[in-house]
Amino acid sequence: MPGIDKSSATSGSGAGRLAPVVAGQREAQGGVVTGDRGQHWPIDDDLTALRERLLRHASLAGMHGDRLDDLLLAANEAVINVLEHGGGEGTLSIWHNATCVTVEITDSSGDLAAKHVPPERPTDTVRGFGLWLMSQLCDELTIDQADEGSRVRLRMRLDSEPAR
Amino acid sequence: MSTAVHVSTVPDDAVAASGGPAEGVSLLAVSGELDYTNAERFRHDLLGSIGSDRQHLVIDLAGLSFCDSTGIRVFLAIRKLVQDRGGNLAIADPHPRIRRIFHLTGLTDAFAVHPTVEDAVGFLRRNEDPA
Numbered sequence: 001m002p003g004i005d006k007s008s009a010t011s012g013s014g015a016g017r018l019a020p021v022v023a024g025q026r027e028a029q030g031g032v033v034t035g036d037r038g039q040h041w042p043i044d045d046d047l048t049a050l051r052e053r054l055l056r057h058a059s060l061a062g063m064h065g066d067r068l069d070d071l072l073l074a075a076n077e078a079v080i081n082v083l084e085h086g087g088g089e090g091t092l093s094i095w096h097n098a099t100c101v102t103v104e105i106t107d108s109s110g111d112l113a114a115k116h117v118p119p120e121r122p123t124d125t126v127r128g129f130g131l132w133l134m135s136q137l138c139d140e141l142t143i144d145q146a147d148e149g150s151r152v153r154l155r156m157r158l159d160s161e162p163a164r
Numbered sequence: 165m166s167t168a169v170h171v172s173t174v175p176d177d178a179v180a181a182s183g184g185p186a187e188g189v190s191l192l193a194v195s196g197e198l199d200y201t202n203a204e205r206f207r208h209d210l211l212g213s214i215g216s217d218r219q220h221l222v223i224d225l226a227g228l229s230f231c232d233s234t235g236i237r238v239f240l241a242i243r244k245l246v247q248d249r250g251g252n253l254a255i256a257d258p259h260p261r262i263r264r265i266f267h268l269t270g271l272t273d274a275f276a277v278h279p280t281v282e283d284a285v286g287f288l289r290r291n292e293d294p295a
Contacts (some may be wrong), residue, residue: 045201048167050228069261076232080200121270129269130233134269 038095043082043105051076053102054094060159061096071101071156074137077130078105078152086112086150096158099137103154112150114143169196171209174224188251189288191281192216195227198235207238211245219251220292222284226257236269243275252276252291254284 033043039057041050054075057066075092082090086107117131135141140155174191192213198206214221221242231239239255246253254276258266266272278284 046167047199047201048197051197066260066264069264072230073261073265076199076230080232080234083200101215133233133265133268 002044023039038093040093042089043090045083047076047079050079051093054092057094058101061101063156064078067156070137071103074134074154075103078103078154081112081130082107086110091151098158100158104117105152106146107149108161110145110149112143112152112159113145117141117143143159167197167199167201169194169198169202169206169228171206171213173213177235184263188219189222189285190214190220191222191224193224193227197230198228198238199230199232200234203234203238206235207241210238210242214245219249220288221246221251221253222256222281222288223253223260224281225262226255229259231262231265233269236265239275240271252288254278254287256281256284
């Protein structure tokens, strides 16, 4: 099922936050350790380069076709949220293990919270539309507050069919 | 390098050679990637390319490889402009990635998305002449 993981889409308390995927956990899950612990970039307005890097990493992780396109669209929406509303500064990180690919986008303003994700498709294209798209495109959308600002985490399982 | 998107007007003789459009139909081709960083300029370019003497508009998206929610907003604005002039807008040949965002935004029907330019022109012609 696509959509928001309600249990973890809470802001503030940190309860239910997704634990970072680290190499030790990959081994504990019996997954293949690729040696690639992920990549991390500052966000700027060269979205083409950012999408190319995302595509490359997610392809190497085993994503392809519609699922790869969905992750690309969702990550792009998260990044333009940072440029448009999130103070203009932030970072994008991507990493994967044997079961999923995770993209994390942080901003410097810290204004974004899970409550901003519309439960239904907005009838116009004002703010919230990108967040709604992310919630539809990804297997899991988590928004919380990190020390440096807001943090959006998009996660795609590596064994799923596209959500239509 | 920033994101690039281009709008080109397809000449009538080229249009005629590819199946022949209805009278009063403009055909524009869009290529590149459309996103937050270039959507405003794209809106400007697109508005500048729409002929004032034509009623209907077909946008050929075969060359567009990416479009985000800000790009969708531009297409919505253009659709409104064309409809305000009493015309219709049809979209032709979108990349699966573009088709996907049109589908998710609920705009596949609103935009009259067609697999080819000929189909899009045929749709506008049928709409014009119910018989």
